[in-house]
Amino acid sequence: MVNFAFRPFRVLLAVVATGVLVGAFALLSMPAQAGQGPHLTLKASSHRITTSGRVALTAHATHRGSATGVVLEQKKSSGWKEVDAFPRAAGGRVTESHLPQGTIRYRAVLEDAADSVLAVSPVVTIHVTAPAKASGSSQPASHSCTRTSSGSCIQGGEFCKQSMYGQVGYDASGRSWECTGDHTHPHWE
Numbered sequence: 001m002v003n004f005a006f007r008p009f010r011v012l013l014a015v016v017a018t019g020v021l022v023g024a025f026a027l028l029s030m031p032a033q034a035g036q037g038p039h040l041t042l043k044a045s046s047h048r049i050t051t052s053g054r055v056a057l058t059a060h061a062t063h064r065g066s067a068t069g070v071v072l073e074q075k076k077s078s079g080w081k082e083v084d085a086f087p088r089a090a091g092g093r094v095t096e097s098h099l100p101q102g103t104i105r106y107r108a109v110l111e112d113a114a115d116s117v118l119a120v121s122p123v124v125t126i127h128v129t130a131p132a133k134a135s136g137s138s139q140p141a142s143h144s145c146t147r148t149s150s151g152s153c154i155q156g157g158e159f160c161k162q163s164m165y166g167q168v169g170y171d172a173s174g175r176s177w178e179c180t181g182d183h184t185h186p187h188w189e
Helices: 004-029
Strands: 041-049 055-063 069-076 079-086 093-099 102-111 117-120 124-128 168-170 176-180
Antiparallel strands (some): 055 093, 102 117, 102 124, 168 176
């Protein structure tokens, strides 16, 4: 014999379960609203101009504690051009990235495993200009020339010793030159 007393309860339970499933499916299939993506921050960012007139940039991008990439772009006449990218490098930290003079912008980018962009931080823009460089003016004749290891006077463009990096030397005519460039292969400039 079939007990019909519980049948309305079973029907009600089936209707509620179906409604919940349809509602959940509808929510999952809705497009995401703008501005509801993951929160991304670009913090503790700083930059400084080096003696060679390039920018040394430090940026730290985070997304809920995980590292993200940092993209660096330079303004060109044709628009913005990416000059460097640091995907998830060193905990999202970019340090001592040397960029040429001009207008530079950087932003943090969060990507998934398939390289789809999930979020982009606000853009930070800086203008990089070279420090004023002293012109190679002639020095009084009393200045003796700076000698190379072979004993001859230095000349502009020649390589200089790493120990001379950042120092000023004089050529045979008394003109001043600074030992500059990268630390591996500095030269008189």
